[in-house]
Each structure stands twice: as structure tokens, then as C-alpha cells.
């Protein structure tokens with residue numbers, strides 16, 4: 440297992456000096472943020488990020504993410520040009536040692552919560568999704584925590600309308616079209632594509648979502664069989680879906696050689712309407728059996744990249760929601776413990 444940590448580049452309030460002090464930390468997971476979605480990343484920016492990481496003893500082998508332009512997801516006429524740009528980004532990243540690209544294919548919103556600051560009984564706060572709160576959101580006048588600055592209200596409405604005619608099958612076919620062009624380049628460049636599951640794993644605001652469960656993954660892998668076409672096993676995203684058996688999924692897709700990257704976090708299911716709270720990483724704190732998930736990875740030969748996913752705000756920190764230092768660092772040490780124990784017992 441190679442332990443990594445998400446780093447939002449030089450403007451991240453969490454420095455590489457801090458990240459390197461987390462036990463067993465091997466590298467950062469980052470991206471170029473200086474080019475608009477759909478554009479070609481500047482080679483000097485990729486090189487700069489890598490040298491900053493390397494100067495701190497950290498690798499930069501995972502990119503999260505190279506975002507997919509909405510026109511590719513919509514299947515519009517300019518998609519070929521945008522896919523060419525995407526491919527050029529993969530080539531440029533590969534040139535600087537990148538081995539894994541995390542991306543997603545969710546229309547418009549690549550995550551959804553109803554609060555960034557749910558107050559937990561222990562005094563910490565975390566992201567949460569309440570179905571009751573979700574029902575109060577007016578899809579015609581969207582104001583969502585964490586999203587209000589991403590698009591102007593008009594842009595958002597226009598984009599939502601463009602998806603009205605896009606069915607689940609259309610979106611799936613657009614993903615396959617994209618991967619059929621991208622995967623051959625990944626084979627050539629020794630890069631793994633790791634699709635991030637839908638977060639949460641169901642449709643929102645009438646927008647289709649197609650990477651929500653095991654059946655969705657099986658369909659994707661049947662359409663594009665190369666094992667370069669793999670997943671980011673995000674336990675918290677899949678795990679918000681109560682029918683997803685994460686232990687089984689970890690076992691099955693590790694055996695297939697398709698788990699290229701793992702996001703480990705726990706969620707606590709609230710009520711029985713889909714509501715959930717993000718909690719500390721330990722099994723006991725949430726609804727997912729984190730130890731059994733890690734065991735399934737190790738027993739089946741997983742040796743890829745892992746990062747602690749969202750943490751709570753603790754110790755008085757007022758970090759970027761989900762991405763503060765302290766709880767993710769505690770999560771990292773917990774992940775280290777699970778892997779060390781299971782690797783000692785089961786790794787051949």
C-alpha cells in the first residue's frame with residue numbers, strides 16, 4: 440500500500456512540510472488548478488508541482504483529478520477536441536511519473552451534501568447529507584453549500600437544461616466513447632484510469648448517474664475490458680448506498696486488478712431515507728466495516744495508492760470542509776495500522 444494525501448497545490452493551507460510528517464506518507468495526490476476545465480495543462484505547472492513534492496520527499500504519482508468537460512459527458516460536437524486535450528494531459532502527466540488518474544463522470548455536481556458543518560456529539564463537525572434538508576432545495580434556484588461559487592445561477596440553469604434529454608444510457612455511452620479513446624493512450628503511457636463513484640450513489644435533481652453500484656461497474660468493465668479502466672474505491676461514496684457491499688466489492692475488483700486507488704472514509708447512515716453523516720475513520724464510528732474492507736484489499740493482493748478521504752473538523756481547526764489536516768492525519772495513522780496488521784498476516 441502506498442499512502443498518499445490530497446494536496447491542493449501551493450495555495451493549500453496545509454503545507455508539504457506537514458504532510459511529510461504524517462507517518463508512512465509516500466506522496467501527494469494533486470492537480471493543476473491554473474487551467475480551465477477542458478484545457479491542456481501547462482507542462483511547467485506539472486513539473487513545478489512534482490518538484491515541490493519531491494523536494495519534500497513526496498512522490499506525485501496520482502492526479503485527482505483531470506476533470507472531464509461537461510461537453511464530453513453530454514456528447515456534444517466539440518467532444519473530440521476536448522478528448523484530445525484530455526489525452527494530451529495524460530501524456531504530459533505520464534512524462535512526469537504519474538501512474539494513476541482519478542476522475543469522475545457525474546453531470547454538473549461531483550458531490551452533494553446539505554451541510555458542511557454538521558455538529559457531532561463529540562464536538563467535531565463534518566459534512567452531512569439530510570434527505571429532509573435536500574427536499575427543501577429548489578432545483579430551479581439552486582443554492583448548495585460548497586457549490587454557490589462554482590457557476591453563476593444562469594450558467595447552472597443552462598447546464599441543467601442541457602442534461603434534460605440525456606438518459607442514463609446516453610451518459611453511459613458517452614463515457615464508453617471517452618474511454619475508448621483514452622484507454623489505448625493509458626496502455627501506451629503506463630497510466631491507470633480510476634473512476635470515482637457517484638457521491639452520493641444515486642441520481643440528484645433529475646441528473647443521471649451511472650457509477651453508483653456493482654452492476655454499473657460490471658457494465659463499464661464489460662464495455663471497456665482493459666484493466667487500465669479501473670476504479671477509485673471510495674468507501675464513503677459507495678458506502679452511502681446501503682445496498683453496496685464494500686467488502687465484497689473490494690474483494691471482487693481487487694481480484695480483477697481494477698482497484699487502482701482507494702479513498703478510505705466512514706459514513707454513518709442516519710434514518711432510513713438515505714441521510715448520512717461523515718464520521719471519523721474507525722469502524723466503530725460509522726456504518727462501514729473498515730477493517731473488513733482493508734482486509735479484503737490486502738488478502739486479494741491490493742498494492743496500490745490509498746488516501747484518507749474527508750475528515751471532520753477537530754482540535755479547533757477551521758479547515759476546508761473535509762480537507763483539514765488533523766482528522767485526515769489521524770485517519771492516515773488508522774489506515775497505517777490496519778494495513779500493517781493485515782499485510783503482516785496475509786501479504787505473500
Ligand SMILES: [Mn+2]
Pocket residue numbers: 635673676702748
Ligand atoms: Mn472519494
